[in-house]
Amino acid sequence: MRALPTPVVPRLDGPSGDGRRTPTASVVLRSILDNGPIARSTVARLTGLSAAAVSRQYADLAELGLVRERPARTPRSSVGRPHVPVDIDTRRHLVCGVHIALLHCTYVLTDLRGRVLAEQRIPHRDPGPEAVLADIEATIAAFLDEHAGSRRPLGVGVATGGWVDPAHGTVVRHTQLGWSDVAIRDVLEARLGLPVRVESHSRALARAEQLIGVHRERARKSLVHLFVGNVVDAALATGGAVHHGPRSAAGDVGHLPVGSGSLLGPTVCGCGRTGCVQATVADRAVARHATMAGLLPRPVFADLLTALETGDRDVRMLFRDRARLVGRAVALLLDVINPEVLVVTEAGVVRDPDLLAELRGEVAERSHVCTDPERTVVASSFGSRALGVAAGSIMLDATYARPLDLRPQPART
Ligand SMILES: [Zn+2]
Missing domain, CATH: 1.10.10.10 (Winged helix-like DNA-binding domain superfamily/Winged helix DNA-binding domain)
Incomplete structure (x- = not known):
């Protein structure tokens, strides 16, 4: 497309x-x-x-x-x-958020304070852009019918990994999904009849932290947001604005060198080198390692999270190793950018404070500028719901930036 x-x-x-x-x-x-x-x-x-x-x-x-x-x-x-x-007034309006992941879409409805009213996750039946956009169209219509009640939808925020160009509403490149130049905004606006905004999930998470996050006052001064999932990418914000750069390509940190941990790696990256952070700590890489180590019958990351939540010690060691490797990337980012706050969205640290402590420990050992990792490095304000909330907050952000645009526009002559 x-x-x-x-x-x-x-x-x-x-x-x-x-x-x-x-x-x-x-x-x-x-x-x-x-x-x-x-x-x-x-x-x-x-x-x-x-x-x-x-x-x-x-x-x-x-x-x-x-x-x-x-x-x-x-x-x-x-x-x-x-x-x-x-x-x-949280009673009259809502926003819809859609996060497109590698294997599924997450849908949320939030009120104007970003509080989740409804949430749903649906696996892709086909990861191609035509099928995914058709499913999003059908799902949003049904989702609003079921949950919106008397609230009026202000629009739909769509977030995904990879290289996203919000000015054009396109996914420029999403390597793992195999998408390039997908015009999400134009397609969905035409089909849904609602305003649609598209943003990279990492920048959407950064904006959500600035708008409604726990550390928003510091995040509005300067913020780095690091997302670790199947994609590893970052967003940088200073002076209240998220940096995009030419064609919105900023934040592609997946190839930062972190070497290998005591369990994870050495892993050969698609770029040909060994020890790139994304190749080493991506959800899929960790799930694959768990299967090879006999911890999981099949390499499914969601199963690994379930094992972590039920207290499996070997699985916890694997997440600890991941947190340490992520900490190395965090230390590099802190030294380059020196932000007021660095927010990490990673499945382990948003669930387990001990894993966040491991990550901070690595930062303390490796960063040359960060003297207080406890204060500077924090987990996402939105826990395991971060991606859905971030997608919705793309539309919240637009609403808070230009609220009077909601007024009915005079007829054009
Ligand atoms: Zn690489």
Whole structure:
């Protein structure tokens, strides 16, 4: 499937018809997201906007169903008008997220705070792009019918590994899936009749951490996000913006050299070298090792996770070795970029704090700049649901950046 010609500027980032007020609306909405329930006067104080400006923006946002007043806790006996707190309205809208993995798609619906309302995982019947997009179309329609209730969908965020170009809504290259130049956004928007945004899962995870993550204040200053699954890739963000670079190719860290661990490797990579991080610690490589070592009857990573969760000691040693190898890649990234926070999304460390401690131990031994791995290196805020939440947050991010774009557009003449 070839990419259709598309505009260079993403549509949701385009002129909203009210370019002056849109950024202010975003500032007010994000302040309410971060601090709500909160009095309007406090929003004004925190954002530096005038009380009148906050009230005006609040009225627009409330009309769109994005914010609402919460019952005031002010005692009845108090004098004067109570400060009615306002908050994000999580009852009226939702976003849909789809994460395309090697073997399956994960679907989530979240509210405007990124809380998961429904989640579903469906294996690919055929990993080709035509079949996967047809399945996504059918599944989203049924998923919304079943779970959306009275909430209105704002759009669909699609995340996947490999090289993704969000400006054109395409997967440029996903080696393991065998996809190249797949025009996901245009195909799905035409079929679903909803706005669709496409992003690399690592950048989507980084944006989710900045928008609604546990460490969001530090993540908004500077952040590296490292994803370790079947794909190993990274996202870098400074000053609140995620770095894309020419054709959005940034973050391809799969060939960082980490050597071999005490159990995993040496593994020959597709690039011809030995000891590249992706080839050595990918889900498939670890599952294959487990099978060869007699820990699993078949090399299925999901079975390996089940064994980890049930306390299998040999499997835990394997994940410990993986965490140590990932720690070597983390140390390299910390030395190059020196971020406020580095978030790791890896199946072991998001489930087991001891595995995160192993990873940090390797960082402490190898990094030349990171003096406090406990503070700097953290696991994903979203646990085992990270990929689905990240996909949904692509659409949340667009909503919080340009909330007034939700307004019905005047008819074109
Ligand atoms: Zn390589």
